[in-house]
Amino acid sequence: MYYLITWKNYYDEDWVKESDLDCNELIKKFKKKPNHIGDYYLVEFIIGHRKINDQFELYVKWKNYDHENAVEWIEYKQMVKQQMLEEYETNFMNH
Structure with missing residues (x-):
């Protein structure tokens, strides 16, 4: 799974593999949200x-x-x- 990450205090965004991230609680919180992005990504x-x-x-x-x-x-x-x-x-x- 990849996530589109917007870095704090930066405009840049990057697609980052879940295994490369160190934010398990944030990922759990994100996964609980309903998916409203449709086919945007x-x-x-x-x-x-x-x-x-x-x-x-x-x-x-x-x-x-x-x-x-x-x-x-x-x-x-x-x-x-x-x-x-x-x-x-x-x-x-x-x-």
């Missing part, structure tokens, strides 16, 4: 891919996200719908 489309240390990463465009973090590298299959992955694999990864 969904991948809109896959731009490209790369392989680093035997791990694939996808370069993605986030849906409804309009600032400098609208595109970024994420771990393969992380937060991407299965149908989108299958279409991308069929069209681009097997050529």
Whole structure:
């Protein structure tokens, strides 16, 4: 699981893996809240891919996200719908 973190006293936001965070109580509190974000943090489309240390990463465009973090590298299959992955694999990864 990844969380979009807004750092205190900073404008920057980062996607951070849950295992890299040291704030268990804050995560528990967040998980108890109803989910009102809808599809705001969904991948809109896959731009490209790369392989680093035997791990694939996808370069993605986030849906409804309009600032400098609208595109970024994420771990393969992380937060991407299965149908989108299958279409991308069929069209681009097997050529």
